[in-house]
Amino acid sequence: MKYNNTLLSFSLAIALNLSLVAAVVAPLSAHAESAAAAQEEVEKGPHRGRMLRDGNFALELAIFETGVPPEFRVWLTQDGKALDPKTVDLNVKLTRLGDVVDDINFKAQSDFLRGDMEIYEPHSFVVTITAKHQGKSYRWQYDNFEGRTSIEQAVADAMDIQTETAGPAALHQTIPAYGSLSLPAGAERHIAARFDGEITRLHVALGDKVSKGQTLFTIESNESLRSYQIKAPIDGVVTAQLANGGEQTSGRTLLTLTDSTHYLAKLAVYPGDFAKVKLGAPVTFQLEGHSHAYSGNIEFIEPKVRDDQARIAWVNVSNENGDLTAGSFVNAQIEIASFEVPLAVKRVGLQGFRDFTVVFAKVGEQYEVRMLELGREDSEWVEVLGGLLPGTEYVTENSFILKADVEKSGASHDH
Structure with a gap:
């Protein structure tokens, strides 16, 4: 899909002037509508698969996933009569975004041919089928795209669509805590x-x-x-x-x-978190009326509990600028765990697609969903256990623009 010049100008103007970017990512309409129309016109077979015909030879290619990981199954006919699957040599190649090719061969099972590999998500690829029967060769090719869109780089830049490369990250898990500033003893x-x-x-x-x-x-x-x-x-x-x-x-x-050179941020920690909070734990926090963040470490935990059963943890705060005051409210995050993971993505880039959590991978000016298996997380990062290759360029900021474009394109999940 390509933006034409008129739509680009209109889209950019609305995005910049009215901050309604979601309204301007109307898909590149002609392409999207023709793609949707093409999908509607696809002939379906008795097994709800795509029918492919060449003269009196026909096959039905379907993705089967009842009780098994998604796989291709193929039923064959000639002159409208079922063929013995053992008499047909079949191969399917799936060319994915980035020129990754899945090469699938088939073996006869019952009255159909069964593919020898899983059709992993997203089911978005160029499908190339070759078949041989009684010395004659057949070939078909078609696009089966989902969760994919194209945006010219100049438009992506104007919409501030930002990307990063997926790789290792340090995760810092935290718990919230609240309190106020007090002067230290002797101040x-x-x-x-x-x-x-x-x-x-x-x-x-x-x-x-x-x-x-x-x-x-x-x-x-x-x-x-x-x-x-x-x-x-x-x-x-x-x-x-x-x-x-x-x-x-x-x-x-x-x-x-x-002496107001230092204050204590006294933070309330409740019973469910007592065991998690340790001396020396890093703390980041915001103060009421201050835009910038502060940081420190827990230096003391009071041995008694208050009437509400909270224990009070102390964090020393430098008053370098002289603008802190006793009694100011503190909104803090106390770090309770820190660890390295081999692969992570930023939370800001996550979007929902069908029943999956996804990021949008970028290849050139094309973007496509990657369904993620997620692990541990912190306020900024989420560990990726599957669905994304290390080194993949993916969208972080403003990924919702791509989601809106994909949803408006109407591309269906072909099974």
Whole structure:
């Protein structure tokens, strides 16, 4: 199927301006309709297979899969009468996308010929049949395509159809966890005078950044009438100023220093996941009001459970930009397993086709479904156990465009 220039322009305009790409992947209509019409006109035999005729010689080629993997079976007639299958030498070649050829030979069984290999999915190929009977040769060829479409590269680029090569991947399985940011123990220091007296000088103000050892107050002692200084015990910011010059200290807190260079993401882990979550486990998370992701590792798991039976896991979070605040909600993923698999595809490329989960393999400007047998998965990757060869170029982003095109083409599953 090829897009003509008018349809290309119209499709691209709608896709770019209205973001309705699904509406513009109307299959390349003339080809699709003619293909569907051709399929409707195929003569079917008594076993629901395709009838192929040459003069008074005819055969019915059917895919049989009741109780067995899909295989070809062939019934033969001459002058409308059944032939002994032992008298016919038959071969079928299936040329698949990418010029892979399945070479199938046949043996007589009961009143039919039975193919010697499985017809694996997708059932999409050029079929070439050769037969010999009583010294005469016969040959037929036809297209039997399903789940296949063509899109010119310029159009694929405009629609942002992206591909990758199937191969090994590292999977990271995670569980969700939720919590909030808290300041670590010792991050807040409440400053008071050792000896009561009058504040003769306040050296800092609310919001000031101070360094460890910097002078905060000068106090004149009520008993000795001698002055002494209160110095900052940590680096931090003045987050509360509770006294001013000329006031008495009176044993109270004078100001609060807060070290906000680090926070703790405290995450709730519930009983079903206790055994999965380990110290040192990698964690990725989002913070309420922040677009970028954060990461860290579990550094401590509280030994007690809360009233809701959750245990709290701690993750240290650096506040390099100074924009974090205590109490912010945390949405996290805790890694519980990590492993390498020999073959995987990205989840974003998966689509449903008939009863299968598929990706679209790309060969040149043609795309075709590959039915997958899937294994383990994580948030990005899915392990492939069968149905796809390593090194296959497959569609990741915007694979739904291809699915829409294939569905509108009306190509049926020929059995």
